[in-house]
Amino acid sequence: MKIICVGRNYAAHAKELNNAVEEEPVIFLKPDSALLINNKDFYLPDFSNDIHYETEIVVRINKAVKHIEEKFAHRYYDSVTVGVDFTARDLQSMLKAKGLPWERAKAFDGSAVIGSFVPLADVGIISDLNFSMKLNGQTVQSVNSSEMVFSVDKVISFVSRFITLKTGDLIFTGTPQGVGPVKAGDQLIGFIGDRELFNFHVK
Ligand code: MG
Numbered sequence: 001m002k003i004i005c006v007g008r009n010y011a012a013h014a015k016e017l018n019n020a021v022e023e024e025p026v027i028f029l030k031p032d033s034a035l036l037i038n039n040k041d042f043y044l045p046d047f048s049n050d051i052h053y054e055t056e057i058v059v060r061i062n063k064a065v066k067h068i069e070e071k072f073a074h075r076y077y078d079s080v081t082v083g084v085d086f087t088a089r090d091l092q093s094m095l096k097a098k099g100l101p102w103e104r105a106k107a108f109d110g111s112a113v114i115g116s117f118v119p120l121a122d123v124g125i126i127s128d129l130n131f132s133m134k135l136n137g138q139t140v141q142s143v144n145s146s147e148m149v150f151s152v153d154k155v156i157s158f159v160s161r162f163i164t165l166k167t168g169d170l171i172f173t174g175t176p177q178g179v180g181p182v183k184a185g186d187q188l189i190g191f192i193g194d195r196e197l198f199n200f201h202v203k
Contacts, residue, residue, distance in 0.1 A: 001168040003030040003112050004159055005056075005085055009149050009174025016177050025150045025158050028102055030172075034112040039200040042110050044184060048088035051182055054175035055133035055141045055190055058083040058114055059126070059152055061169040068160045073153035076165065080120045081197050082131050082190035084113035085172050089181075114170065115190050115197030123192050126152045134189045135182070143176035150174075 007026035008014040014021050036042060044051055059077040068076065085106070092105035120126060132142035150158070152173055159165065182188070186202040 001032055001166065001170065003032070003034060003170045003172065004163070004165075005030060005106070005172040006150065006155055006174040009155075010143065010147055010176040011149060012147075012177035013175055013179065016179070021149055025155050027159060028106060030107040030112045033109055034107055036110045036113045036200075039198060041201050041203045042086065042113065042182075043203050044182070045088070045108055045110075047104075047108075048091055050088065050090040052087045052089045052179050053133065053135070053140075053182055053188060054085040054087055054179050055131065056083055056085055056175050057126075057129060057131055057145055057152070057173045057192075059120075059171050059173065060117055061156075061165045061171070062167060064164060064166045065156075066160050066164040068157055070151075070153045070157040073156040073160075074126070076156060077152075077171075078120050079117040080123065080126065080129070080192065081115040081117045082133070082192055083115060083170075083172055083198070084133075084188065084190070085175060086111040086113065086182075087179075112170070112172070113188075113198060113200065118192070118195065118197070123195065129192055131190070131192045133191070135180070136187055140180060141176055141178035145173075147176065148174060
């Protein structure tokens with residue numbers, strides 16, 4: 001499986017990092033070795049002093065597809081969770097300044113946290129999901145998925161023009177405003193609505 005991520009998909013987040021909102025989705029990938037599941041501890045890597053959380057809606061592809069039109073994309077996922085796209089912001093800033101790819105800052109081990117998947121039908125519709133993350137008990141990110149610049153269906157359609165999506169692939173759909181650093185001892189709890197879907201610690 002592969003992990004496909006969208007960058008700059010909420011206007012207020014793009015602004016907080018001084019990025020433009022793009023005309024087309026910004027796409028990058030993480031390898032399967034980046035996955036962190038079952039509320040396992042996240043270990044701070046030694047190559048960064050500024051690891052940021054980015055809380056995101058994550059959907060799982062349920063059958064292979066390529067070149068799918070946006071209006072049919074909803075047929076290719078039916079479960080959803082929240083995840084964290086951990087980012088080495090210091091490394092990312094250095095790579096961006098040099099015009100280099102982001103992978104070292106985005107694709108490292110443990111950088112793709114996912115919560116428990118729930119059937120989309122149980123939590124609502126993809127374009128109207130409230131999701132949030134509590135850092136040490138304080139809500140630091142909270143938004144409705146309707147604020148995405150590019151909808152999940154548009155992202156799937158767009159990506160499928162370039163990359164065949166396969167069963168089990170994950171799409172991280174971008175983070176809203178409120179990103180920030182983590183430190184050892186922090187606890188992160190992610191929600192869709194009132195449902196707690198991940199709860200893990202930073203070591
Ligand atoms: Mg992200």
